[in-house]
């Protein structure tokens with residue numbers, strides 16, 4: 242599978258850890274099938290289910306007095322419907338298959354992968370670093386279940402210097418999004434960095450931090466956009482960080498990875514100019530979200546900016562879209578989805594000590610999904626693409642100088 246990289250840089254001193262996995266022909270076929278099934282289940286089927294709801298289920302239920310003013314009301318009406326059940330079962334299985342389909346190739350290549358990651362960590366030829374904390378208490382919201390049906394989740398380690406979960410998360414995610422429309426590698430970060438440059442042309446961050454960075458792929462476009470910045474990524478999963486560090490060193494991008502809980506970080510006050518995250522908050526409890534945002538407030542310097550890409554808040558979408566997004570809460574091992582999305586993002590920022598007037602929540606069009614059209618979208622144009630359909634929902638805030 243081709244990787245759409247954002248950077249041409251490569252450091253020949255560290256081999257590409259991702260290319261060490263060699264799927265057999267059968268495994269490749271299985272991966273292609275899982276990709277296509279997931280795309281069908283998540284992109285095509287919801288439209289058919291929606292049609293079924295509008296044409297058949299809604300009119301009959303409304304005639305009986307049901308009011309569809311919330312995702313919960315739609316959920317109650319759809320739960321037992323065959324169209325919904327087929328869609329939900331396929332979506333669940335497709336999700337699981339994407340990660341399962343890369344496990345064998347990872348297992349075969351694991352010793353070689355570990356050797357590359359160790360070498361990268363010892364030599365750091367690109368100038369990055371890897372700081373692990375074997376005593377870190379991994380939060381229960383990570384250890385208690387295989388988040389988004391990734392077998393082994395983010396943190397599990399079976400052998401010394403294990404990178405298996407980094408490989409499964411990373412290569413599984415490629416299968417997962419391989420045939421999806423509106424997805425590009427590093428797309429979120431490219432969109433956000435372009436937006437920052439548009440909004441604040443004079444902004445020159447000296448230190449950037451990514452929370453829940455996983456293997457740090459979301460950081461590489463920031464390194465391209467702000468080459469003078471020192472770049473940090475934190476995550477609780479050691480295998481992900483080892484994996485990400487090897488990739489960054491191979492790509493010749495100096496990134497400083499550290500294993501830390503984003504609720505309580507060890508950086509000094511006002512250490513960062515830009516704090517970002519992607520697909521992170523919906524996976525942690527709301528209490529943890531508040532702790533992380535309070536850390537962002539502590540760590541941002543005056544004039545600093547925080548931008549988090551997330552799933553759109555319930556109050557920004559209609560009941561059907563709300564219902565669609567909340568599927569993961571009960572079926573994808575992401576139990577905090579609905580509770581996170583029910584929060585008012587501006588109130589969350591305000592609660593963490595940011596000024597509500599400086600806080601924002603909106604959708605940014607993805608320049609990579611619309612290569613011909615992106616310049617035609619104003620950043621806040623009504624009718625611009627929705628989240629996941631060529632747009633990315635972001636929320637955040639900034640501090641005055």
Ligand SMILES: C[S@@+](CC[C@H](N)C(=O)[O-])C[C@H]1O[C@@H](n2cnc3c(N)ncnc32)[C@H](O)[C@@H]1O
Pocket residue numbers: 380383395396452453454455456459475476477478481501502503504518519520521524525
């Ligand atoms: C869905 S992944 C998002 C990965 C990445 N940001 C991306 O855009 O692909 C969520 C990540 O958050 C990490 N995580 C969960 N709780 C955390 C916490 N309290 N502190 C730091 N990282 C955490 C997980 O280990 C996982 O790698």
